Amino acid sequence: MEEKKSSTLNGAAVPDDVKGELALGETVSKQECQSELVSGSTAEPKLRLKIDFHVMPLVSIIYLLCFIDRANIGNARVAGLEKDLGMSGYQYNTCLSIFYISYILFEIPLNMCCKWIGPGWFIPVCCIGFGVCTIGTAYVKDFSQLCALRFLLGIFEAPMLPANAYYLSRWYRRSELTFRLSLFIISASLAGAFGGLLASVILRLPGIGSVHSWQMIFLIEGVVTVIVEFIALATLTDRPESAIWLTEEQKTLAADRVTSERIGTTEVIDQYTRKKFMAGITSPVAITTSIIFLLNNITVHGLSFFLPTIVQTIFPERTVTDQQLLTVPPYALGTVMCLIFCFLSWRLDKRGIFLIMFAPFSMIGYSMFLATSAAHVRYAATFLPVCGIFAYGAMTNSHVSANLVSDTARSSGIAFTVMISNFGGLISTWAFLPFDSPRYRIGNGLNLAAQSTIFILAVGKYFWIRTTNKKRASRNVEAELNGLSVAEIQDLDWHHPGFRFRN
Template structure:
């Protein structure tokens, strides 16, 4: 194999750095200190500045989309005179709006700025979520759910793209998984908040479920106003960094990927994402996870209540499975980052969730053995959330070109949430308490995810090997990055 320099020293004037994607390259020190900037300390600074703020937005997003499950137990369907199937249609409309506006939202993000677009999205869905609390009829419920999906659509893919402009490729997996862990945390908070807010029934002449939407929606609106001040744009203009730190961030990103390139918006780059089979595979990986992910988050309170527990108890009993899922998501992300492997961990987590659904399906007398079925929800939640966190980081790690990466992240969520559209129709009231159809479909999708993840693993590994051979025989790969078609680019597996 052609000899490749093991390491290049930082030169802040030329802004070059060790390239982790080169074959046979040795990883840099964990604690580089160049021109007075300590790399490890700088990463901590970035994490504390970026991740808590973004995670709060996503926690609110997931809370505002899934609190309908808590509101259902507090009389939503009764007050609006909805049948069980009409309630499910409302859930479906959310994901239709979500899928339609995914890619357009990320295109707007690319053409504007994170500091403007992300808080504006949050403000918009906060207003919509609040309006859910004053909905008076079925038509209003359908309308609000659709626009809630439309306004929330851009947050997750937008943040995945945004983080790719701050961190090196191998650093993004852990940060995106930490960000995604806010989803399971929202489930735990949702149970606590619903239990407490439901006690406000009859306050102001409103039932408890209305207060769930109103208070949580108002909270989102307030946070969105502060978000205009605490969300920053990109490293080259970040005021919380010193000039030396800004140069250092730019230097460490320059040789790693195209994050520092001055790339204008181009429809050709949009088409490049649409024509890349790997981008569709990343979407399929999330598609096979979105059905179990959203059926669990939207129906877990109902599943637990159907085991014979009262509504108030069911609200609180959703907390432990989500707490385990949050811890598992962070632990698996850390392990994946440490060993620089995605697919094996994702497959193992999907298998864990699959075991949870086997317990739910084959416990034939859940009303007699509710604790056994409840244990199955722990395995399902822990496996689903941790595997999904890994799948969602793939485009940010593996897609080169800023516009292409923004579109690929949005594509993944759009393709993925088509699974959620179908999933919202699977847990019908007359199927309680075993929910055989819903649990069976979730199990089948998890099995499919294991297969899809294995295929992605092999496709990316083969492409990496092919590029190693080309570099060995022909050399090349100098100068500016040419996206993920560059011979130096190595795909994260």
């Protein structure tokens, strides 16, 4: 369903000549003037705060539950899952890999379905699906049943990150998006913290019928997910136009402030075209950023699935409950650092420099893992990677969104970035192997190499953007657009001669 085309700014009529210039996107400066006109309104901060309170809490809770339901298998493993199901060798790694196979295959198709159906309906329905899969995992009897449910879980969770990032891009400006993305992406680090806390509490509860120990983790967390998502199905607002909690003037302002930053664009939600779809997945920024996200996901998902196991090898004399609790502090630090860095990104309207800054934390941490066998030093090393790895989720997706113009291109570009990144999750499932315990030199060495490569790519992309923008500044925008229709100009997306990449 399309949004109404905007013809006002802050409630005032836009002159026909201005609308024509915006439709053709003749210069960057005209687009920036419109952006300044919208942002200069005193009504905008009030509107942004209203959107924050109505949209962000539910989106954050949804992603928190998503990551808990994905990663709780790590807590269940420590609590006896492998023993009860008769698993051995590399079967645990195999069931983790199966999740990512379906996750990768369904990433882009489901995110395009999200645009077609509308995220306000699509996101909660997918969440109910993965909640049911989590409940079902409590009743598995063998390895094959566990693999089947992990495959289904991957399908329902596949669109969660790109769909939520795309959804928020309907509501927020480029500079605002990183911090808002961080508010739900920190759910990944909170999920690690809450996952350990919940597991330690749940494991103390008496069983329910035939369900006991690790099975209770899946049952309780799955039931909570389903209950919350039925609430989301009734309350998650699909788009500004359908927000009953906004006035008509606020709905107009909400659309105008988003379109004001998109050169050659006059509407928030555009018609799908193949050219705009391809623009999203062929953008040099999207391709490079997706590789950075892939490499970072090797670290993030390796940590989520194997941190309980790593802690267990560092402190083998501790009880299972204590080992679960020791996974909480690193995630808590990761949450705080993610918020700090993403808040600075919002205020500075910068992302590229932060993509460079995060990697050295992990490079130092994994060097420590490889250099020593001292338990307390190795545990201290788990605190360094989390200082940057969770913030990458917000930075990479907002960076891609900031460097694409149309709604369609952003939908496909974000989905492409997340799809490629999940190969990192697939790789991570084979990073920490049983024969490599307790030092896990392969896994820690792989993470060191991945984060070092991120640093090189981020530096290279940063300077490529600066060089490319200097070349674009010399182009004759009016001459290159001469003879093109409005639709053809909109299909250009980032190829538009007046477009500038954002660092």
